[in-house]
Amino acid sequence: MPLTSDQLAEVAAQRDASQPTLRATVPALEALLYQPMPVLDHGFVRVIDYMGDDGAVVQAARVSYGRGTRRVSEDAGLIRYLMRHRHSTPFEMCEIKFHVKLPIFVARQWIRHRMANVNEYSARYSILDREFYIPAPEHLAAQSSTNRQGRGEVLQGQEAAAVLDMLRADATLTYDHYAHMLNETPDGQPADPARQGLARELARMNLTLNTYTQWYWKADLHNLLGFLSLRADSHAQYEIRAYADAMLDAVRAWVPLTFQAFQDYRMGAVTLSAGMLAVVRRMLAGEPVDQPGSNLSKREWTELMETLGR
Numbered sequence: 650m651p652l653t654s655d656q657l658a659e660v661a662a663q664r665d666a667s668q669p670t671l672r673a674t675v676p677a678l679e680a681l682l683y684q685p686m687p688v689l690d691h692g693f694v695r696v697i698d699y700m701g702d703d704g705a706v707v708q709a710a711r712v713s714y715g716r717g718t719r720r721v722s723e724d725a726g727l728i729r730y731l732m733r734h735r736h737s738t739p740f741e742m743c744e745i746k747f748h749v750k751l752p753i754f755v756a757r758q759w760i761r762h763r764m765a766n767v768n769e770y771s772a773r774y775s776i777l778d779r780e781f782y783i784p785a786p787e788h789l790a791a792q793s794s795t796n797r798q799g800r801g802e803v804l805q806g807q808e809a810a811a812v813l814d815m816l817r818a819d820a821t822l823t824y825d826h827y828a829h830m831l832n833e834t835p836d837g838q839p840a841d842p843a844r845q846g847l848a849r850e851l852a853r854m855n856l857t858l859n860t861y862t863q864w865y866w867k868a869d870l871h872n873l874l875g876f877l878s879l880r881a882d883s884h885a886q887y888e889i890r891a892y893a894d895a896m897l898d899a900v901r902a903w904v905p906l907t908f909q910a911f912q913d914y915r916m917g918a919v920t921l922s923a924g925m926l927a928v929v930r931r932m933l934a935g936e937p938v939d940q941p942g943s944n945l946s947k948r949e950w951t952e953l954m955e956t957l958g959r
């Protein structure tokens with residue numbers, strides 16, 4: 650676990666202090682609150698705060714004076730209707746805040762999701778930890794020959810060992826140079842009094858992209874689901890998917906009705922183009938259809954056949 654004993658004590662102290670509130674709380678999410686869910690080799694995601702629950706979604710949809718919830722089955726039906734028809738604003742009434750520790754190259758993908766509030770650890774003011782992401786052997790794969798954005802076969806034997814050695818050696822070397830250029834002891838004194846030391850904001854440019862950074866990331870439920878639909882998808886890069894999977898666990902605990910609707914109508918659903926739908930209709934009518942006669946590109950045809958399990 651990447652937290653120090655002092656950090657773990659701070660988490661425990663926060664969990665020990667409870668406060669009364671009139672606002673909606675969710676026991677299953679309270680159980681996760683503040684606790685780091687480990688991700689990759691040194692990373693984590695932890696829920697820092699949240700606002701609302703499934704009830705807040707139906708309350709906003711019904712514009713109620715009170716909680717607005719009725720029977721669970723009615724609330725579930727309404728949430729499923731909203732999700733199915735992309736009536737998204739009621740989901741924006743819920744918010745969640747995460748603390749995330751992640752490699753810089755994952756942060757670069759993640760930050761493209763602009764509908765969120767982010768505050769990143771400042772490497773201008775502070776010194777980054779000596780922690781680098783080194784993939785587990787089963788995630789050390791070759792470039793895919795069929796998908797320019799994907800991975801192929803897992804590297805084996807000598808080649809895998811050599812790659813791991815290079816990743817470790819490069820990260821360690823650049824971090825050693827970073828520490829040397831900073832010229833600071835852990836208590837902020839010059840390591841070598843004869844040198845001035847380079848500014849933190851400049852020394853950091855030498856670090857490798859697998860160095861870990863941290864941020865607080867807050868989003869509303871609608872935009873969080875948008876993020877998860879792209880990043881928990883099987884086509885997403887494994888490293889960001891590992892974070893999305895941990896966040897999905899938090900969503901399941903927080904808003905179980907919304908989570909189920911999301912699974913059914915977003916994660917487990919597919920979109921068919923007009924051309925694909927025409928092919929499905931012809932197939933259902935018993936007509937033999939092949940790719941050349943389908944008006945679909947080879948790629949679209951392959952995607953459709955994979956979707957249909959043919």
Ligand SMILES: Cc1cc2nc3c(=O)[nH]c(=O)nc-3n(C[C@H](O)[C@H](O)[C@H](O)COP(=O)(O)OP(=O)(O)OC[C@H]3O[C@@H](n4cnc5c(N)ncnc54)[C@H](O)[C@@H]3O)c2cc1C
Nearest residue numbers: 758760761762763764765798872875876879880884885886
């Ligand atoms: C498989 C994959 C490959 C990708 N490859 C690349 C790549 O090669 N290069 C690259 O740069 N990015 C890449 N991206 C990032 C991608 O282009 C999006 O930036 C990212 O997924 C965030 O999606 P988003 O804009 O929907 O989310 P958000 O930024 O969170 O926005 C949510 C929604 O808000 C609206 N919105 C937000 N900002 C604006 C705006 N300025 N104008 C209008 N509407 C806005 C849009 O409706 C948007 O869908 C890739 C993403 C995926 C999933």
